Amino acid sequence: MGYRNLSPQAMVNISGPWLDPEQDRKVFTSLPLLAPLVPAVQEAHDRIRTTQRLGSSLQQQTKALMEKAIALDATHDRKLRGAYNYLGALAEMSDDPAFAAAVLDLRDRLAPAGLKAISRSYGDQAGDAKLLRSRLDEASEKLLKKLKTPEGPLAQVVDAWVAAALELEKVEAQREQLALSAPSNTDGATPREVVNARNAWIRVVRAVETNLALEKAATGEIADRLLGRLR
Numbered sequence: 334m335g336y337r338n339l340s341p342q343a344m345v346n347i348s349g350p351w352l353d354p355e356q357d358r359k360v361f362t363s364l365p366l367l368a369p370l371v372p373a374v375q376e377a378h379d380r381i382r383t384t385q386r387l388g389s390s391l392q393q394q395t396k397a398l399m400e401k402a403i404a405l406d407a408t409h410d411r412k413l414r415g416a417y418n419y420l421g422a423l424a425e426m427s428d429d430p431a432f433a434a435a436v437l438d439l440r441d442r443l444a445p446a447g448l449k450a451i452s453r454s455y456g457d458q459a460g461d462a463k464l465l466r467s468r469l470d471e472a473s474e475k476l477l478k479k480l481k482t483p484e485g486p487l488a489q490v491v492d493a494w495v496a497a498a499l500e501l502e503k504v505e506a507q508r509e510q511l512a513l514s515a516p517s518n519t520d521g522a523t524p525r526e527v528v529n530a531r532n533a534w535i536r537v538v539r540a541v542e543t544n545l546a547l548e549k550a551a552t553g554e555i556a557d558r559l560l561g562r563l564r
Contacts, residue, residue: 348378361482366544405501410451412494459502
């Protein structure tokens with residue numbers, strides 16, 4: 334068997350039964366030339382399993398953060414787009430030029446980039462959200478609190494998109510930190526660590542094969558039982 338082509342799952346399926354009291358451990362430890370190898374088998378087996386668990390955990394964390402970021406971005410975009418279009422519609426419907434001008438002024442203070450704001454980077458959206466209040470004067474603040482939408486005061490809609498943008502910034506920071514601390518491959522370890530773990534497992538398994546061939550107490554049935562998964 335070409336051990337170097339084995340997947341991590343195949344590796345643990347081979348060495349696992351040798352360590353399991355409910356499977357082959359009793360037979361394995363009953364053989365004088367194999368019993369001393371148990372600690373080495375355990376260590377090699379655990380290293381393969383650990384890299385798999387790390388990879389799975391990191392992938393799950395990354396996936397969860399990505400899903401959260403997507404949901405927050407959707408909220409930000411939807412609320413911003415709705416408020417922007419709502420204010421534009423109010424100005425179009427109004428017969429009062431002064432009111433229409435005030436509404437459009439508020440709209441442009443809230444979203445100076447217009448609807449292009451929803452296609453900006455998460456960092457830019459967060460930065461824009463932090464500056465939003467500084468762009469409002471007393472008149473626009475008053476109008477923002479006065480205007481109503483089917484979801485409540487327009488101010489609440491704006492607060493919702495600001496909150497989403499700021500939370501999105503935090504999630505992105507978490508994702509970046511996770512990426513920095515994550516291994517450089519999906520097996521949960523650096524390339525060097527993966528090679529070392531696999532090579533250690535292969536050396537141990539070859540030692541098992543060699544010692545079993547020298548083991549006088551090992552019958553053909555025992556050899557087939559212990560090495561059957563290798564063939």
